[in-house]
Amino acid sequence: MFSLNNLSFSYKKRGGELFHDLSLELTAGNVYGLLGKNGAGKSTLINLMCGLLTPKSGEVTLDSVNVRERLPKTISDIYLIPEEFDLPHLTLKQYVSINSPFYPNFSIADLQRYLDIFEMGGNMDVKLHSLSMGQKKKVFLAFAFATNTRVLIMDEPTNGLDIPSKSQFRKLVATGMTDDKMMLISTHQVRDISEILDHVTILDQSKVLLNAPIADVMSRLAFRPMQEGDQPLFVQPSVMGSLVVVPARPDEETAVDLEMLFNATLQNPDAINQLFNASK
Numbered sequence: 001m002f003s004l005n006n007l008s009f010s011y012k013k014r015g016g017e018l019f020h021d022l023s024l025e026l027t028a029g030n031v032y033g034l035l036g037k038n039g040a041g042k043s044t045l046i047n048l049m050c051g052l053l054t055p056k057s058g059e060v061t062l063d064s065v066n067v068r069e070r071l072p073k074t075i076s077d078i079y080l081i082p083e084e085f086d087l088p089h090l091t092l093k094q095y096v097s098i099n100s101p102f103y104p105n106f107s108i109a110d111l112q113r114y115l116d117i118f119e120m121g122g123n124m125d126v127k128l129h130s131l132s133m134g135q136k137k138k139v140f141l142a143f144a145f146a147t148n149t150r151v152l153i154m155d156e157p158t159n160g161l162d163i164p165s166k167s168q169f170r171k172l173v174a175t176g177m178t179d180d181k182m183m184l185i186s187t188h189q190v191r192d193i194s195e196i197l198d199h200v201t202i203l204d205q206s207k208v209l210l211n212a213p214i215a216d217v218m219s220r221l222a223f224r225p226m227q228e229g230d231q232p233l234f235v236q237p238s239v240m241g242s243l244v245v246v247p248a249r250p251d252e253e254t255a256v257d258l259e260m261l262f263n264a265t266l267q268n269p270d271a272i273n274q275l276f277n278a279s280k
Helices: 042-049 092-102 108-117 133-146 163-176 214-220 258-267 269-278
Strands: 002-009 019-026 030-036 057-062 078-081 151-155 182-186 199-204 207-213 221-225 234-236 243-247
Touching: 002 042, 019 042, 019 057, 019 207, 030 042, 030 258, 042 151, 042 182, 078 133, 092 108, 092 133, 108 133, 108 163, 133 151, 133 163, 199 214, 199 258, 207 214, 207 258, 207 269, 214 221, 214 269, 221 258, 234 258, 243 258, 258 269
Parallel strands: 030 182, 030 199, 078 151, 151 182
Antiparallel strands: 002 019, 002 057, 199 207, 221 243, 234 243
């Protein structure tokens, strides 16, 4: 459904390529996690996926249509929640009236339902500029999900949310996800999204180091306390002793620790790559 085909990109002022011949396939029915250090190219990749930047070569397509052409039928099916945003001096009712016509599948009933998840109430006359930052984030998220675009891309969506609201966000994703939609979440707050991901993609130095379904990660890697004979890919000290990432033994299945997976992939990219490619 959503394809990055042999993508290369560079910023003229910086020199050198940020991405070279990068290819990814993202399919409907999945929630993707995009992980990477600061400067790894996550935000640039998101902007390329939304057709907001022009690649040096290659293309990004939605149903074989180049997103950079910015055709109405394409951009009305992609919604981006950027890391930084602000809402205008309008009421929620006015905001919906102005923006919802751009999205043919927008549902006011869904908007009310998502606002309820965030315990925001149903007051459409609320003045957006008078809300706190956390409340603005909730309204923006609720509107984004209510557009019912097939592609929803979120950059640090849990920033500005308190602990209860992060739990509500996970409920929002679970409620809004359907088999015909694809969601991508770029974040450093891996613990906020670990329970809702179907697939993980890890970038470093503008390269894709790991791109795998969570089910594959669970079957090929174990995340647990160190045992005798282990040859860890990553070791994390803890008050309970050393925690490790190791190749999973037959019939061994543990919960995926995204933070440890990220660190293991950056520390031992060749070993991780070999393990996953050899298993295909």
